Amino acid sequence: MSDDYTIRQFQREDIRAVVNINKSCLPENYPDQFFLGLHHHAPKSFLVAECDDEVCGYIMCRIERGISSFKKAPVKKGHIVSVAVRHEYRNKGIGTQLIRAAIEGMREYGASEFFLEVRKTNEAAIAVYENLSFEIKRVLKGYYRDGEDAYLMARQSGLDEEESDTGEQTN
Ligand SMILES: CC(C)(COP(=O)(O)OP(=O)(O)OC[C@H]1O[C@@H](n2cnc3c(N)ncnc32)[C@H](O)[C@@H]1OP(=O)(O)O)[C@@H](O)C(=O)NCCC(=O)NCCS
Numbered sequence: 001m002s003d004d005y006t007i008r009q010f011q012r013e014d015i016r017a018v019v020n021i022n023k024s025c026l027p028e029n030y031p032d033q034f035f036l037g038l039h040h041h042a043p044k045s046f047l048v049a050e051c052d053d054e055v056c057g058y059i060m061c062r063i064e065r066g067i068s069s070f071k072k073a074p075v076k077k078g079h080i081v082s083v084a085v086r087h088e089y090r091n092k093g094i095g096t097q098l099i100r101a102a103i104e105g106m107r108e109y110g111a112s113e114f115f116l117e118v119r120k121t122n123e124a125a126i127a128v129y130e131n132l133s134f135e136i137k138r139v140l141k142g143y144y145r146d147g148e149d150a151y152l153m154a155r156q157s158g159l160d161e162e163e164s165d166t167g168e169q170t171n
Pocket residue numbers: 025026083084085086089090091092093094095096097116117118119122123124125127128131
């Protein structure tokens with residue numbers, strides 16, 4: 001297994017691979033149309049990682065308008081709806097790079113802050129988000145179908161200079 005990967009925009013032909021990764025990595029699963037709808041809505045922030053000529057991870061996002069998590073004002077926000085990396089390719093930085101690249105994509109749609117929900121027990125994901133300057137803003141009680149609470153985590157745009165360096169997408 002190679003350590004190299006590339007990040008690129010999702011294409012419709014990736015749908016089976018992305019749905020399979022979603023099913024194998026997360027209990028929150030969706031019909032194909034949900035994925036394709038998000039792609040139609042915000043293609044620049046629906047990305048896949050390719051490893052060994054196969055899709056090994058994805059991230060998909062939605063652009064929403066709402067009240068800021070940081071000030072009492074309406075803003076355009078980027079919502080990370082789902083992100084996952086196949087087990088055998090984890091801890092190589094792919095998840096972090098997918099999130100960084102998706103943030104860049106969401107900025108292009110005018111989003112000035114970014115947020116997501118994550119299970120309180122999902123230590124790996126929380127670590128990744130905290131490394132990217134997301135902070136826990138609220139606890140969403142019983143957010144998941146099985147009753148587990150979520151953290152709502154959010155961050156503002158332009159917090160660290162690493163992001164202005166769109167960086168190597170090949171590792
Ligand atoms: C969250 C996820 C996308 C991260 O992908 P990844 O490619 O492994 O991420 P990275 O390699 O960029 O970073 C992994 C980080 O998690 C940390 N980590 C891994 N397992 C951990 C654990 N059990 N507890 C705490 N931190 C952990 C690593 O130390 C690493 O941080 P570091 O680079 O500072 O050392 C991946 O774990 C995944 O697909 N999980 C299942 C789906 C999921 O939970 N998605 C998020 C839903 S909100």
